[in-house]
Structures are given as C-alpha cells and as structure tokens.
C-alpha cells in the first residue's frame with residue numbers, strides 16, 4: 001500500500017532531474033502521473049535542456065512501477081497549453097489530486113543571459129508558469145470537491161541574492177531570483193484562499209541539486225570564480241540529490257502533512273543559516 005494509491009498527479013518539468021524524481025517516486029507510492037515538459041531548448045539557456053527521449057525515459061520509469069503515465073509535451077509559459085494539459089490529465093487519468101509546479105530554467109550564464117529576453121524567460125517560466133499551473137490545477141480540485149495538495153519548487157534563491165558581483169547581475173540572474181521569491185507570494189495567496197476547500201499549497205526550497213541545470217561547465221565556472229563562502233552551508237555540501245528533494249515533496253503532498261499549508265521547507269543542509 002502506497003501513500004498515493006488511487007491518486008492522480010501532474011508534475012511539470014518532469015523529463016529529467018528533480019521533476020522526474022518526484023514523478024517516479026509518486027508512481028512508486030501508487031499515483032498515476034501526468035508528466036509535462038517543454039523538451040526543447042529555450043534560447044536564453046546556455047546548458048542543454050531536455051529532449052523528448054528524456055520524457056520517454058520518465059514514462060518508462062513510471063510504467064516500471066506498474067502505474068500509468070501520461071506524457072505531455074507543453075510549455076508552462078503558455079497558459080492555454082497548461083489549461084489544456086490539466087484537462088487532458090483529468091480526461092485520460094480520471095481526476096487530479098496532486099500537482100508539482102517544478103519546471104524551471106537557469107538563464108544565468110553566457111551572452112544570452114545579458115539580454116532582456118532572459119529576464120522574460122525566467123519570469124515567464126518560474127513565476128507565470130507556476131501561476132498557470134496553480135490556477136488550472138486548483139480550479140479542477142475545487143470543482144471535484146475532494147481537496148488536493150500542490151507543491152511549488154522554490155529555491156534557496158527564494159530567500160537571498162546569489163550574484164556576487166555587478167557583472168553577474170544579468171537580466172537572467174535577476175529574473176531567476178525574482179521569480180523564486182515570487183513563488184512564495186503565489187503560495188501564500190493560494191494557500192490562504194483554498195484552505196476551506198482542503199487544498200494545501202506549499203513550497204520546497206532546495207540548495208544546489210545534482211541535475212544538468214547546475215552540473216555543467218558553465219555553472220562550474222561561476223563556482224570557480226566565486227569568493228570563498230559562496231553557497232556555504234554548515235554540512236559542507238556542494239550538491240544534494242534529486243531524491244533528497246523528492247522526500248520533502250512527497251511528505252508535503254501526502255496526508256501525513258494534512259494540516260501543513262503555506263509553508264516553505266528548505267532542503268539546504270542549513271545554507272540559509274549562513
């Protein structure tokens with residue numbers, strides 16, 4: 001028996017990295033899962049983004065658990081696409097109880113990060129995209145009347161600046177930080193308004209996680225040029241694993257957290273203490 005037997009979940013940014021981990025963990029505990037991803041390069045992003053093959057691999061991993069997977073190639077920046085994805089999930093998987101608004105980009109390196117497009121890409125993906133996901137998933141949950149739980153992916157960047165000099169203060173970098181701070185505002189609005197519908201909304205705030213977003217040559221350069229103490233944490237870690245974040249996400253989604261709403265759980269080895 002799993003914590004999510006009979007439930008249906010939607011996870012955005014699920015082709016790889018943390019989103020894949022959340023989706024596969026949800027399936028392993030009994031949920032059928034719709035996995036949404038853009039599976040395309042966004043021009044402001046310098047590292048390689050996911051591909052349709054990555055999304056297929058997530059589907060295969062879910063099906064290995066014996067649960068159903070629904071692959072949806074869509075862009076969270078497009079509100080009509082998100083609305084359609086939610087409708088498709090309900091139509092094909094028979095409902096919607098759980099959602100993880102996880103899709104994200106880190107447009108902070110390379111020349112493209114200096115263009116104003118990088119600001120827009122960051123805000124459109126990680127603020128507007130999270131809003132659209134919340135807006136359409138909770139609308140269905142309200143209508144069904146059976147409650148629900150949504151987890152947003154914030155970051156330790158939801159609480160602090162990350163740029164360590166003026167040169168690093170690019171539109172992409174500032175957009176990332178502003179969007180991740182904004183996620184907390186979205187959480188508080190929805191958590192406050194939807195408590196009476198038994199819909200809970202929480203945020204997970206990871207430190208560096210071992211995924212292709214930060215394990216790449218471009219981000220390694222940012223690290224090597226940083227002043228001592230940048231991203232310091234009491235446990236002395238550089239990265240945690242996607243599974244570490246999934247453990248917190250699944251707890252927040254589960255009935256074990258049934259009276260937890262409107263909070264942020266840092267998974268950060270104490271980074272925010274420093």
Ligand SMILES: NC(=O)c1ccc[n+]([C@@H]2O[C@H](COP(=O)([O-])OP(=O)(O)OC[C@H]3O[C@@H](n4cnc5c(N)ncnc54)[C@H](O)[C@@H]3O)[C@@H](O)[C@H]2O)c1
Pocket residue numbers: 012013014015016017018019036037038039040042049050074075076077102103104105125126129153154155156205206207208209210211212213214
């Ligand atoms: N890796 C880290 O160090 C770290 C730390 C804190 C927070 N985060 C956040 O965690 C989340 C997951 O990132 P990850 O580390 O797994 O990186 P990742 O690059 O491996 O995964 C992100 C996924 O989101 C998808 N995506 C991006 N833009 C999209 C869009 N417009 N529509 C649909 N899908 C889109 C990508 O294609 C990719 O598959 C992001 O929100 C990120 O900001 C990451």
